[in-house]
Amino acid sequence: MNFRDLEYFVQLVKDRNYTKTAQAFNISQPTITYAIKRLENELKVQLFIRDQSHHQLDLTLAGQEFNDHAQNILQELTTAKADLLALSQQKIRFGLPPIIGTYYFPQLAKVLIKENIMSHLQTIEGGSATLQEKLSTGELDVALLGAISPLKLKNIKTLPLVRTDFKVIVSPDHPLKNKQSINFAALKNESFIALKEGFVHPAAFRQLTTANHFQPQIVYTTPDINVLKGMVHENVGISLLSELALNNEQEVHAIDLADQDQPHFEIVLAYRPQVNPLIDKLINALSQPVDQFPFPGK
Amino acid sequence: MNFRDLEYFVQLVKDRNYTKTAQAFNISQPTITYAIKRLENELKVQLFIRDQSHHQLDLTLAGQEFNDHAQNILQELTTAKADLLALSQQKIRFGLPPIIGTYYFPQLAKVLIKENIMSHLQTIEGGSATLQEKLSTGELDVALLGAISPLKLKNIKTLPLVRTDFKVIVSPDHPLKNKQSINFAALKNESFIALKEGFVHPAAFRQLTTANHFQPQIVYTTPDINVLKGMVHENVGISLLSELALNNEQEVHAIDLADQDQPHFEIVLAYRPQVNPLIDKLINALSQPVDQFPFPGK
DNA sequence: TGTTATGATAAAATATATTTATATGATAAA
DNA sequence: TTTATCATATAAATATATTTTATCATAACA
Numbered sequence: 001m002n003f004r005d006l007e008y009f010v011q012l013v014k015d016r017n018y019t020k021t022a023q024a025f026n027i028s029q030p031t032i033t034y035a036i037k038r039l040e041n042e043l044k045v046q047l048f049i050r051d052q053s054h055h056q057l058d059l060t061l062a063g064q065e066f067n068d069h070a071q072n073i074l075q076e077l078t079t080a081k082a083d084l085l086a087l088s089q090q091k092i093r094f095g096l097p098p099i100i101g102t103y104y105f106p107q108l109a110k111v112l113i114k115e116n117i118m119s120h121l122q123t124i125e126g127g128s129a130t131l132q133e134k135l136s137t138g139e140l141d142v143a144l145l146g147a148i149s150p151l152k153l154k155n156i157k158t159l160p161l162v163r164t165d166f167k168v169i170v171s172p173d174h175p176l177k178n179k180q181s182i183n184f185a186a187l188k189n190e191s192f193i194a195l196k197e198g199f200v201h202p203a204a205f206r207q208l209t210t211a212n213h214f215q216p217q218i219v220y221t222t223p224d225i226n227v228l229k230g231m232v233h234e235n236v237g238i239s240l241l242s243e244l245a246l247n248n249e250q251e252v253h254a255i256d257l258a259d260q261d262q263p264h265f266e267i268v269l270a271y272r273p274q275v276n277p278l279i280d281k282l283i284n285a286l287s288q289p290v291d292q293f294p295f296p297g298k
Numbered sequence: 299m300n301f302r303d304l305e306y307f308v309q310l311v312k313d314r315n316y317t318k319t320a321q322a323f324n325i326s327q328p329t330i331t332y333a334i335k336r337l338e339n340e341l342k343v344q345l346f347i348r349d350q351s352h353h354q355l356d357l358t359l360a361g362q363e364f365n366d367h368a369q370n371i372l373q374e375l376t377t378a379k380a381d382l383l384a385l386s387q388q389k390i391r392f393g394l395p396p397i398i399g400t401y402y403f404p405q406l407a408k409v410l411i412k413e414n415i416m417s418h419l420q421t422i423e424g425g426s427a428t429l430q431e432k433l434s435t436g437e438l439d440v441a442l443l444g445a446i447s448p449l450k451l452k453n454i455k456t457l458p459l460v461r462t463d464f465k466v467i468v469s470p471d472h473p474l475k476n477k478q479s480i481n482f483a484a485l486k487n488e489s490f491i492a493l494k495e496g497f498v499h500p501a502a503f504r505q506l507t508t509a510n511h512f513q514p515q516i517v518y519t520t521p522d523i524n525v526l527k528g529m530v531h532e533n534v535g536i537s538l539l540s541e542l543a544l545n546n547e548q549e550v551h552a553i554d555l556a557d558q559d560q561p562h563f564e565i566v567l568a569y570r571p572q573v574n575p576l577i578d579k580l581i582n583a584l585s586q587p588v589d590q591f592p593f594p595g596k
Numbered sequence: 597t598g599t600t601a602t603g604a605t606a607a608a609a610t611a612t613a614t615t616t617a618t619a620t621g622a623t624a625a626a
Numbered sequence: 627t628t629t630a631t632c633a634t635a636t637a638a639a640t641a642t643a644t645t646t647t648a649t650c651a652t653a654a655c656a
Contacts, residue, residue, distance in 0.1 A: 003299045064573040069378035080367035275362040
């Protein structure tokens with residue numbers, strides 16, 4: 001059996017049209033016919049139903065079943081090639097969500113430079129969800145991911161690194177400015193500035209509003225944390241922000257959440273197990289506890 | 299790329315000898331040479347280190363990495379073929395550990411016969427660990443497994459069906475015969491009959507003795523539950539047995555475990571997701587709650 | 597120093613995949 | 627109903643890939 005035949009098959013499942021599939025590969029139509037026949041002979045099952053009302057090509061059950069396996073096989077081969085390329089180029093394809101890249105990763109950089117790993121990193125930015133997907137498909141070797149609940153991913157190992165709290169941030173002019181701690185329920189009537197971040201902040205915010213049965217009044221949404229802080233400072237509204245993104249500047253006042261069941265921003269190291277000493281070294285370096293957190297001097 | 303080349307490669311990794319590998323496939327030695335060259339050309343990496351003056355063939359890092367992927371690919375293909383065969387024969391390869399087969403499965407049989415599934419089952423007996431392995435390699439479609447902790451298996455879905463307690467069983471002549479409930483720690487000085495079952499009973503027993511810091515005195519070990527009951531009846535010793543294996547016979551007296559952190563015998567339905575209506579039907583039927591448990595009339 | 601083990605290479609033989617040209621069969625259009 | 631069109635199948639020719647046979651190269655071994 002040939003990988004090419006699997007590619008033809010998978011494409012044909014998408015196209016449902018031999019001629020179109022042949023065109024997609026720039027080959028002649030009978031090539032597809034013969035490829036499918038080869039598969040059907042080798043597997044001893046019929047893969048397609050050649051069409052009662054002849055404008056429709058249908059997959060048999062066996063065809064559906066085999067399509068799943070064929071996709072897994074092609075995925076594995078793609079991943080294998082990508083991994084070998086990264087290995088030979090001594091590059092680690094490293095996924096980093098913007099927030100973690102800005103507020104957490106810099107602390108790790110020192111160690112990585114000292115261990116001579118930094119120059120081997122090929123950093124790819126993206127939201128945690130996107131990066132998870134890329135890990136699974138072999139487009140990434142290692143990633144730092146933000147999460148509010150433990151991650152379980154097929155073929156991916158995860159290692160929680162840090163767990164940080166979410167804080168409520170308010171303007172120094174806000175009535176709550178002297179509060180040390182507050183229940184989220186008490187914020188029912190506040191105006192909120194929302195952070196349009198990949199996944200974690202919106203999910204945490206949603207979790208808190210749902211758990212406390214209220215529909216928050218969101219007056220503004222921004223993807224930029226500094227804009228968000230600025231608006232909170234100007235008392236346009238209050239917001240929810242990971243303590244990760246707070247340093248000891250005085251621009252906004254941070255209040256602890258007193259809720260029992262509150263979400264946490266967890267930074268998780270996720271990677272596909274590979275035979276690659278460089279990756280082992282990176283994972284080892286990253287899983288060492290960081291001295292100071294969240295920030296030196298905080 | 300060709301699956302055959304992958305097979306040659308994987309075998310060569312095992313053999314570390316081109317001639318031997320060729321013999322294993324009943325082909326000529328240059329065939330292996332050319333197959334490896336094809337792979338190395340296509341992947342653009344060196345897979346083997348040819349013999350640095352010692353008659354030894356070594357895998358490069360890339361070779362090790364690719365070997366993992368090649369094995370996954372071949373595994374997936376094997377599974378695909380097995381699944382298609384089972385599908386076309388309308389057979390569900392169904393794993394059943396002896397204890398569950400004897401003491402739990404009969405209750406399900408009625409439903410399965412009514413739903414016309416029973417005749418499609420090809421039952422394969424084995425310990426829970428063996429059956430797990432066979433699920434992963436595509437030798438089984440569905441299995442009932444015994445477990446004392448939640449199972450997490452790659453590519454396998456699990457669904458807990460029943461959770462039963464372990465009981466301490468003693469002879470009607472035993473001093474403890476009138477006890478309703480007991481802490482396992484109180485059994486420190488008892489003689490035990492041990493059940494040599496696949497996995498769950500020994501693990502549960504070990505968990506209890508370890509948690510209570512004693513080394514049990516095991517006077518006899520048997521794989522046969524009736525023998526075990528007989529010996530307990532004759533007061534040779536006491537034993538630990540899942541309530542699953544107890545019916546309302548008066549041969550032995552069952553005592554509840556009072557321990558806070560006690561193991562439980564969980565029956566878990568485990569299966570590889572497939573495109574197979576028959577399997578869906580079985581899973582659906584098995585996941586319906588069973589009316590009476592553990593036994594009618596208990 | 598010859599002998600053996602192990603793998604590489606060239607050329608030929610064989611097997612497999614693809615194309616070109618054409619056929620079939622079913623629907624839609626005239 | 628005829629004809630045109632679409633979608634796939636088939637046969638034969640061709641192109642490509644794999645395997646074998648025969649032979650060579652190299653290093654270990656005795």
